[in-house]
Amino acid sequence: MLHEDVVSRIRAILLDGEIPPGARIPERELCERLGISRTPLREALKVLAAEGLVQLLPHRGSRAAKLTDNDMRDLFEVCQGLEALAGELACERITDAEIDAIAAAHAAMVEHYRDGDLIQYYRGNRAIHEAIVTAAGNPVLAGLYTSVTARIRRARYVTPMTPQRWALAVKEHEAILNALQRRDGAGLSHILRAHLRHKREEVLQAGFAETEGNDLTLRIA
Amino acid sequence: MLHEDVVSRIRAILLDGEIPPGARIPERELCERLGISRTPLREALKVLAAEGLVQLLPHRGSRAAKLTDNDMRDLFEVCQGLEALAGELACERITDAEIDAIAAAHAAMVEHYRDGDLIQYYRGNRAIHEAIVTAAGNPVLAGLYTSVTARIRRARYVTPMTPQRWALAVKEHEAILNALQRRDGAGLSHILRAHLRHKREEVLQAGFAETEGNDLTLRIA
DNA sequence: TTTTGCATTTTTGAATGCAAAATTCGCCAT
DNA sequence: ATGGCGAATTTTGCATTCAAAAATGCAAAA
CATH class of the missing domain: 1.20.120.530 (GntR ligand-binding domain-like)
Structure with a gap:
């Protein structure tokens, strides 16, 4: 699976609300689901964080961004x-x-x-x-x-x-x-x-x- | 070094034209210079690619984006x-x-x-x-x-x-x-x-x- | 019963290793 | 000399591994 596809699929999961705003993003689970390892997943999460869809908390993982x-x-x-x-x-x-x-x-x-x-x-x-x-x-x-x-x-x-x-x-x-x-x-x-x-x-x-x-x-x- | 700092430093290198538009981005070299391994560097490059500053070519590495x-x-x-x-x-x-x-x-x-x-x-x-x-x-x-x-x-x-x-x-x-x-x-x-x-x-x-x-x-x- | 301190487990973040792809180099034929 | 083909080398992309940080669970004390 191509990098952009990984980004797109996670984006879709977030936009569908499958992982609701504020919820933690379970790396292990997503890896299994997408059939990839943590490295490409984490690359995608960082891109989505730059987009504002994901919130990265140092040493505490990532959450689906919540809009105020x-x-x-x-x-x-x-x-x-x-x-x-x-x-x-x-x-x-x-x-x-x-x-x-x-x-x-x-x-x-x-x-x-x-x-x-x-x-x-x-x-x-x-x-x-x-x-x-x-x-x-x-x-x-x-x-x-x-x-x-x-x-x-x-x-x-x-x-x-x-x-x-x-x-x-x-x-x-x-x-x-x-x-x-x-x-x-x-x-x-x-x-x-x-x-x-x-x-x-x-x-x-x-x-x-x-x-x-x-x-x-x-x-x- | 924090993820955002890596992104910022590479961004600065690109904006200063130290790696001129169109030039290949030498992963190994940048790793040594920043004192990090390839994993966090590549995460940063993917973020910068989403920003439009870097162009990723599948299986052919990344280049500093060139503006037409x-x-x-x-x-x-x-x-x-x-x-x-x-x-x-x-x-x-x-x-x-x-x-x-x-x-x-x-x-x-x-x-x-x-x-x-x-x-x-x-x-x-x-x-x-x-x-x-x-x-x-x-x-x-x-x-x-x-x-x-x-x-x-x-x-x-x-x-x-x-x-x-x-x-x-x-x-x-x-x-x-x-x-x-x-x-x-x-x-x-x-x-x-x-x-x-x-x-x-x-x-x-x-x-x-x-x-x-x-x-x-x-x-x- | 609640709270505090500590040991264990889990998860994160980054380095390393490995297979696949692309590039480079050398060799040979023209 | 030059152009094309194939092997060696380099580079990429990802899985795995490892150390550090955080979360969890448990026991002891208030």
């Missing part, structure tokens, strides 16, 4: 900045075909909204945001975006929404698509920031920080 | 986004004392400009940009900023400037300080982006990508 309310605020702020930038760049560089694809994804997402299918709605939602970042055509930006969004993914795409908030989010997405189609970078940037600000308020108000005994996975259902 | 013109463009774009965000947040959160400190740093920098001391000018310049990011009060943002700016530091703070460009940069810095003092987030954000856009154009026009045989260190003097 402050961390959440900081990450959402940065995410806003990155998406705003992506929106502007995307408007300069996006192709008609890419716009069409996003329009289709948007339509599908609205369908899921009409069906009241939050899981599928969130899936489509995420695809749209990622497509915009991809359309920005900046791999460095895409990389940072991936890493930052990974850390807030569960909060962002798991929070239950009130009907009002959901309706607002859909409206905002109409505006996002609209700005994209008009290639209005400043406008898109502005809407994306508002959109994410609202999402952040939702998440923080819902008390979704990964504090003791706040198991997000339980709320997915 | 495209990489440079991407990094500057992201840097613009991060500084713009930092500027806005800083205007919301900066204290009067912090503004005074930046004003003092600005005055000192202008003195170095008058003296024609580019090295000292760049040093002060960097301190101001970093102070703004710090004043944003967002550790996640600060971390990303540090990592992104590290990669373009040599290009950014080594490029020789024409008198016209230098004068323009100083003017822009006047505007930056002004916006900060007025706590005009949108204005500061706008100026910072223009400022960095100009710097990027300078760097790219000067052909400062880290391509074959383009040794930046030679030009520092």
Whole structure:
């Protein structure tokens, strides 16, 4: 197994919450499970620690990182900045075909909204945001975006929404698509920031920080 | 020696250009120099690879990453986004004392400009940009900023400037300080982006990508 | 019963050893 | 001289091993 694969698999385990935030990471167990020895595992853990997903405690092993309310605020702020930038760049560089694809994804997402299918709605939602970042055509930006969004993914795409908030989010997405189609970078940037600000308020108000005994996975259902 | 220290020391070696971009990283040699064995060294290299400073080639070792013109463009774009965000947040959160400190740093920098001391000018310049990011009060943002700016530091703070460009940069810095003092987030954000856009154009026009045989260190003097 | 001190066990962090891959060098044919 | 092929050498990647630190368990004392 390649180094990057080891990193990816552990990342997936952490993001799925299989090892919940704050829990110790059992080296021996993970080694057996992945069929590797401790050396490559520990290399991967150090990389994930640099990413912020893992916390290393000298001589006391590693734990899945736990996000405080402050961390959440900081990450959402940065995410806003990155998406705003992506929106502007995307408007300069996006192709008609890419716009069409996003329009289709948007339509599908609205369908899921009409069906009241939050899981599928969130899936489509995420695809749209990622497509915009991809359309920005900046791999460095895409990389940072991936890493930052990974850390807030569960909060962002798991929070239950009130009907009002959901309706607002859909409206905002109409505006996002609209700005994209008009290639209005400043406008898109502005809407994306508002959109994410609202999402952040939702998440923080819902008390979704990964504090003791706040198991997000339980709320997915 | 602690893991983070190993990472830092290798990072410094790379940023100083002691191992120039594109050059192979000699594991054995570095081990002796740092007085550690290959295991912790390789852990550090993998972390630096995730940061983008090192390139890992499977079964062929690691090299100091080399930046193409495209990489440079991407990094500057992201840097613009991060500084713009930092500027806005800083205007919301900066204290009067912090503004005074930046004003003092600005005055000192202008003195170095008058003296024609580019090295000292760049040093002060960097301190101001970093102070703004710090004043944003967002550790996640600060971390990303540090990592992104590290990669373009040599290009950014080594490029020789024409008198016209230098004068323009100083003017822009006047505007930056002004916006900060007025706590005009949108204005500061706008100026910072223009400022960095100009710097990027300078760097790219000067052909400062880290391509074959383009040794930046030679030009520092 | 609770707490303190100590010995044992477990886990971490790093060095070493080993197999596989790649590079280098030498040899031979042209 | 030069170009290609194969063996020797080096280097990589990982498993194993070893020393040190921390956690655990237990007994004795308060």
